[in-house]
Amino acid sequence: MTTTVALARAELIMLTRNRTALVNAVLIPFALGVLWIVSDSPTGFASFGAVLQLLVLIAFTVLSVATTTLVARRQQHLLERWRLSTAPIGSILTGTLTPALVLFTGQATVLLAMTAYATGSAPKQPLVLGIALVLGGAFGCALAFVTAAFTRTVEAVSVALLPASTALIGGGIWASTTAPGELSWWIPATGGGAIAQLVRIGWDGAHGSAGLGGALGAALPNVAWLLALTAMAAAIAARTFRWHARG
Amino acid sequence: MTTAHSPALIARGLRYDYGAFEALRGIDIDVHAGELFVLLGTNGAGKTTTLDVLEGRRQPGGGSLRTLGMDPWRQRRMVTARVGIVLQESALPQELTPLEFLQLWNRLTDAAATHVPADNNLARVGLAHRRDVRIGRLSGGERRKLELATALATDPELLILDEPTSGLDPETRADTWELxxxxxxxxxxxxxxxxxxxxxxxxADRLAIVHRGRVAVSGTLDEVLTAHRMTTLADVFHQVSTTSPEEASR
Known part of the structure; x- marks a missing residue:
C-alpha cells in the first residue's frame, strides 16, 4: 500500500467516524436533487442548474472541506507528524485531501444524474463536462492550499474563504447569465466563470457547433484560464504554506 | 549505526529567529553515541526550537549541524528514517485507535526501516489493553505513551524527545525511565x-541548561555542580535562569 493510499484511507476512516459530517455529505446532494426534481424547472434551465450545483460543490465540498482539513490538521500538529515520516510531501497532501475529492466526485455524480432526470436532458459533450469536474476539483484544492496558508485557526476558515467562494460562485453566475457572444475576456479569470463556461459547453454543446471538435475548441480558453489560475495558486501556496502550528 | 565514539549529533553556533525575536543565539550541543543527554531550561528558553532545528523541521539561520552525520534540513527524509521523535504537543489523530495509528505510521515510514509490529510496540509502552480505544478517549498520560511508541516504531538510532514524561503519573514515569x-x-x-x-x-549522562537562546551550562552533573560550587541541580538551574538579559547576552 502506498503512503498516499494509507493516508487517504485513514482520513476516510476519520470522516466516517464523524456521523454529522457523513450524514450531511450524503443527504445534502440527494436533498438538492429531489428539490430539483419536484420544482418542475423549465427544460432550458438544465445547464444553469448544473453550473450552480457544481460551483456550490466546488466551493463547499472541495474548497471549504479541504481548507478546514488542512488548517485543522495543522492545528492538531498532524501535518508536522506526517512530515516526521518518510512519506513524500506530495503523498501527504494528496492523502489528506482525498476525502474532499471523493465526496466531491460522489456528490457531483448524484446531482448531475438527478439534474438530467429532472430536466429530461443529458449532457451533449460529457468529455467537456468531465474536464470541468477535474479542473474544477484541482482549482478548488489549489485555492484551499492558498487559503490555508493565510488562515491560522479553524474558527477563521469560514471568513477566510469568502473572497475565493465569492469569486467562484459569483463569477459562475455572471458567466451563466451572460450571452455566449457577450462574455468579456476577464469573466473566466474569476475561475468560477471558466468552470461555468465548461459546464455550459458540456451540457448544451458549443454555441454554433454540434461536434466534439467545436466543443473542445470553445472549451480551450477556459481550460487555459483554469490551468493558469491553478498553477498560480499552487505557486503561491508552495511559497506560503506553513506546516507548523507554532509560527 | 553510529560507533561508540562517534557523535550522534553535533551542533555549533545554531541560530534561529521568529521574525524580530532571536530564539536561538548560538547553541552548541554534542550528543555522543549511546548516551542520554538532557536539555533543561525555563519556558521560552529555546529548547523546543533547538529540537525543531536538530530534527530538520526548521532551517537554522546560522551555525553548523550534523545529525547522525547528515544535514537534517537538506537530508530530512534520510534523517527522520533513523531518528525517533516525540513532539512537545500531542500530534495524534483523535478518531483513530492506537493500533490503527501505529499501523498507519509503520506504512508512512521508510520501507527499509526495521518496523516494530504495532501490537508489540503498544505492549512495550503499556498500552496493549487500550489498542482499540479511540485516541480521543485516551488520558493525557496514555497519549504521551503513544507518542513514545510512535518514536520507537522504527527502532531508531537516535531518539529526540521533547518532554516525554510530561503529564505521566510517578509510576508510569518510572516505567518510562526504565524503558x-x-x-x-x-x-x-x-x-x-x-x-x-x-x-x-x-x-542524564550529560546535560545542558539553555537560557535565552544559548547554552549557559553543560557537562556531567558532577561537572556542573562543581563549576557552580553548588550541591543541587535545582540551585544551579535557579542561578542560571535568573541571569539578567544583559548578562546572558555577554
Missing part, C-alpha cells in the same frame, strides 16, 4: 528535554 535505560543499554542515543530536575539528575 529509556533499556534503550541506552542497546546502544540508542537519546536527547530529551524535561522540566523535572530530578529526572535530569537521575537519567
Amino acid at each position: 529509556l535505560r533499556d534503550l541506552l543499554r542497546r546502544g540508542t542515543s537519546i536527547l530529551l528535554t524535561t522540566h523535572y530536575l530530578e529526572e535530569a539528575a537521575t537519567l
Whole structure:
C-alpha cells in the first residue's frame, strides 16, 4: 500500500467516524436533487442548474472541506507528524485531501444524474463536462492550499474563504447569465466563470457547433484560464504554506 | 549505526529567529553515541526550537549541524528514517485507535526501516489493553505513551524527545525511565528535554541548561555542580535562569 493510499484511507476512516459530517455529505446532494426534481424547472434551465450545483460543490465540498482539513490538521500538529515520516510531501497532501475529492466526485455524480432526470436532458459533450469536474476539483484544492496558508485557526476558515467562494460562485453566475457572444475576456479569470463556461459547453454543446471538435475548441480558453489560475495558486501556496502550528 | 565514539549529533553556533525575536543565539550541543543527554531550561528558553532545528523541521539561520552525520534540513527524509521523535504537543489523530495509528505510521515510514509490529510496540509502552480505544478517549498520560511508541516504531538510532514524561503519573514515569535505560543499554542515543530536575539528575549522562537562546551550562552533573560550587541541580538551574538579559547576552 502506498503512503498516499494509507493516508487517504485513514482520513476516510476519520470522516466516517464523524456521523454529522457523513450524514450531511450524503443527504445534502440527494436533498438538492429531489428539490430539483419536484420544482418542475423549465427544460432550458438544465445547464444553469448544473453550473450552480457544481460551483456550490466546488466551493463547499472541495474548497471549504479541504481548507478546514488542512488548517485543522495543522492545528492538531498532524501535518508536522506526517512530515516526521518518510512519506513524500506530495503523498501527504494528496492523502489528506482525498476525502474532499471523493465526496466531491460522489456528490457531483448524484446531482448531475438527478439534474438530467429532472430536466429530461443529458449532457451533449460529457468529455467537456468531465474536464470541468477535474479542473474544477484541482482549482478548488489549489485555492484551499492558498487559503490555508493565510488562515491560522479553524474558527477563521469560514471568513477566510469568502473572497475565493465569492469569486467562484459569483463569477459562475455572471458567466451563466451572460450571452455566449457577450462574455468579456476577464469573466473566466474569476475561475468560477471558466468552470461555468465548461459546464455550459458540456451540457448544451458549443454555441454554433454540434461536434466534439467545436466543443473542445470553445472549451480551450477556459481550460487555459483554469490551468493558469491553478498553477498560480499552487505557486503561491508552495511559497506560503506553513506546516507548523507554532509560527 | 553510529560507533561508540562517534557523535550522534553535533551542533555549533545554531541560530534561529521568529521574525524580530532571536530564539536561538548560538547553541552548541554534542550528543555522543549511546548516551542520554538532557536539555533543561525555563519556558521560552529555546529548547523546543533547538529540537525543531536538530530534527530538520526548521532551517537554522546560522551555525553548523550534523545529525547522525547528515544535514537534517537538506537530508530530512534520510534523517527522520533513523531518528525517533516525540513532539512537545500531542500530534495524534483523535478518531483513530492506537493500533490503527501505529499501523498507519509503520506504512508512512521508510520501507527499509526495521518496523516494530504495532501490537508489540503498544505492549512495550503499556498500552496493549487500550489498542482499540479511540485516541480521543485516551488520558493525557496514555497519549504521551503513544507518542513514545510512535518514536520507537522504527527502532531508531537516535531518539529526540521533547518532554516525554510530561503529564505521566510517578509510576508510569518510572516505567518510562526504565524503558529509556533499556534503550541506552542497546546502544540508542537519546536527547530529551524535561522540566523535572530530578529526572535530569537521575537519567542524564550529560546535560545542558539553555537560557535565552544559548547554552549557559553543560557537562556531567558532577561537572556542573562543581563549576557552580553548588550541591543541587535545582540551585544551579535557579542561578542560571535568573541571569539578567544583559548578562546572558555577554
